[in-house]
Amino acid sequence: MFKRSFKSIHFLTGLWLLSASTALLSCTSQAEQGQAGQMPPQETDFIEMTSGSAPVQTSYPGSIEGSVNVDVKAQVNGYLEAIYVKEGDYVQKGQSLFKIKGEVFNEQVNNSSAGLESALAAEANAALEVEKLRPLVEGKVVSDMQLKTAQASYEAAKAQVAQAKAMLGSSKINADFALIKAPVSGYIGRIPNRVGNLVTPADAMPLTTLSEINNVFVYFSMSEADFIGFKKAGPAKDQVVELIMADGSTYTHKGKLESASGNLDRTTGSMSMKAVFPNPDKILRSGGSGRIVIHQTLDKVMTLPMASVKDIQDRLFVYKLGDSSKVAMVPIEVAGTSGNNYLVKAGLQQGDKVALNRIDVLYEGTPVAAKMVPADSLSK
Numbered sequence: 001m002f003k004r005s006f007k008s009i010h011f012l013t014g015l016w017l018l019s020a021s022t023a024l025l026s027c028t029s030q031a032e033q034g035q036a037g038q039m040p041p042q043e044t045d046f047i048e049m050t051s052g053s054a055p056v057q058t059s060y061p062g063s064i065e066g067s068v069n070v071d072v073k074a075q076v077n078g079y080l081e082a083i084y085v086k087e088g089d090y091v092q093k094g095q096s097l098f099k100i101k102g103e104v105f106n107e108q109v110n111n112s113s114a115g116l117e118s119a120l121a122a123e124a125n126a127a128l129e130v131e132k133l134r135p136l137v138e139g140k141v142v143s144d145m146q147l148k149t150a151q152a153s154y155e156a157a158k159a160q161v162a163q164a165k166a167m168l169g170s171s172k173i174n175a176d177f178a179l180i181k182a183p184v185s186g187y188i189g190r191i192p193n194r195v196g197n198l199v200t201p202a203d204a205m206p207l208t209t210l211s212e213i214n215n216v217f218v219y220f221s222m223s224e225a226d227f228i229g230f231k232k233a234g235p236a237k238d239q240v241v242e243l244i245m246a247d248g249s250t251y252t253h254k255g256k257l258e259s260a261s262g263n264l265d266r267t268t269g270s271m272s273m274k275a276v277f278p279n280p281d282k283i284l285r286s287g288g289s290g291r292i293v294i295h296q297t298l299d300k301v302m303t304l305p306m307a308s309v310k311d312i313q314d315r316l317f318v319y320k321l322g323d324s325s326k327v328a329m330v331p332i333e334v335a336g337t338s339g340n341n342y343l344v345k346a347g348l349q350q351g352d353k354v355a356l357n358r359i360d361v362l363y364e365g366t367p368v369a370a371k372m373v374p375a376d377s378l379s380k
Helices: 002-037 103-138 144-177 224-233 375-379
Strands: 042-048 051-072 078-083 096-100 179-181 186-188 208-223 240-245 256-259 270-278 289-305 310-312 315-321 327-338 341-346 353-355 368-372
Touching: 051 186, 051 270, 051 327, 051 341, 103 144, 144 179, 208 224, 208 289, 224 270, 224 289, 240 270, 289 327, 353 368
Parallel strands: 042 368
Antiparallel strands: 042 353, 051 208, 051 289, 078 096, 096 179, 186 208, 208 270, 240 289, 256 270, 289 341, 310 315, 315 327, 315 353, 327 341
C-alpha cells in the first residue's frame, strides 16, 4: 500500500512539472511575439523615381573585313610555273603574282595569226575577182550575175577576216591570262598552291586573296527593336562607335556607322550593319573579330541603382515604400543597363520611393524609418 501511494505522488509531481514547463514556454513565445510586433523601424535610405536622360551603351559581336576583298583565281587552265609573292606581302595594283605555263597559249596565238593571214589572202583574192569582172560586165562580155556572185564571195572573205581577228585577240587575251596580276592593291592572303600544281578557273579555292585594309569594315547584326531605337536616336554621324579588339583593348580610332543592308533578314529578324574604321597602323586585319560598342543617350527614362535590386530566380524585385511606412516587395522589368544602373521598363512609376539599402534584411511589410536620398548624390 505504501508503494502504491509513492507511485501516485511521483506521477502527480511529474504532471505538475510538465504543466509548469508548458505554461512557461507559452509565456515566452507570447513575449517574443510581442517584442517582434514592437520591433523598431529599420532605418533605410530611399530614392524617389524620376524620369531623365541616361547614357547607354550596347555591344555586338562583329567580323572584320578589308574595304576591298578580292579572290584571285586563274582564268585559264594550266600548270603553275612561278609564284612571285609571299603570304602577307603588300602588293600594288598591276603587280605580277603568279605565272601559268604559257606554251599552249603562245601556240594558240601563232595558230590564230596564221588563220588571220589566210583570211586576209582570201579577202584580197576575192577583191581581185570583183575588179576583174566589173569591166567585163560593163562591156557585156559576162553576165551581171557573175559579178554579184564575186561580190558576195568578197563579203564572205571580209567576214572571215573579222572572225580571224577576233580569234587572234582571244588567243592573246588567254596568253595574257597566263601572267596573273594584282587587280587591286592590298595584302596577300594564304597561297594554297605550289609551283607545278594544275590550276583551273573552276577551282573552289582561289590562288590567294587580296585585302585592302587602309579602311576596314566591321560587320554585325542588331535586332529589329535595337535598329528602331538606333534610328530614333538621330543621324548615324551623331553616334559614337568604338571597337573592342580581340585582346580586350579599345581600338584607338572611332568608327562611323552605316547600314550594310536595306532590309531586315526574314529568318533572323535582324538588320545587318557595318562600322567603318580607319586603319593607318594596319592593326586590324581582314578575317579578325571584335565587338562594336555604340554609345547613346536616352531621354525620359527611369534609372535605378543595381545595388537596390534583389535577384530571385532570375526575377528582379525592389522594396517600395508604401502606406504606414512599411515596404512592399514588387517585381520590375528592365530594358538594359546604364553604368551601374538599371533602366526600368515596367513595375515602377514616377514618384515611387524605392529602398536603396538593407534589402537583405527587409521583407514584405517591414516597418522602416525612411530617409530620402537625392538622386543626384548617387552619381557623386
